[in-house]
Amino acid sequence: KQEVTQIPAALSVPEGENLVLNCSFTDSAIYNLQWFRQDPGKGLTSLLLIQSSQREQTSGRLNASLDKSSGRSTLYIAASQPGDSATYLCAVPDQDAGGTSYGKLTFGQGTILTVHP
């Protein structure tokens, strides 16, 4: 059974800092990994999707990397801003014995990020 762990559980940084959020997963036979953002009282928004054939994906100040062999992914946020404050979750497909997931994802518990001015 796939398990996803995120470290740290919470992070508080001053504005302008570069920071790294970590995600690890137990079953490396995944075909992608997604990072989501969740604002308080809201649903999840997909930030980045890294396919298994890729090593990283970038969107603006966000960069996500994937190392399947070690079961790890990192989300790098450059020049953090107060507006980045949210919970960040990573998720991987939960595949059956035949490798099919139908989009079923296993989520980590998330990292609560606070960026203060």
Next chain:
Amino acid sequence: DAGVIQSPRHEVTEMGQEVTLRCKPISGHNSLFWYRQTMMRGLELLIYFNNNVPIDDSGMPEDRFSAKMPNASFSTLKIQPSEPRDSAVYFCASSFEAGTDNEKLFFGSGTQLSVL
């Protein structure tokens, strides 16, 4: 597109009452998921549908929970009878390329359920 639409946004009910949560997925998406989120257990997948057919309902906690998808544009999650431990945020999500390496999941805003 308006995104995944859920209703109601908030539901407060008394123990023993029936609760029905509704979801309209993004048009053209062929997979629909119901998740539950609590502080203690995080996000849990309850059930998911592919082309309106339930694929896996092993996450449904008890027989009090049921879900239907009568057509491609509508799904319901019903709890009958409801209990205080069902209090949580229930999310509906949909996807177009589910099961491929390019799948992306789109979430609704959720229904905050409080069972007194």
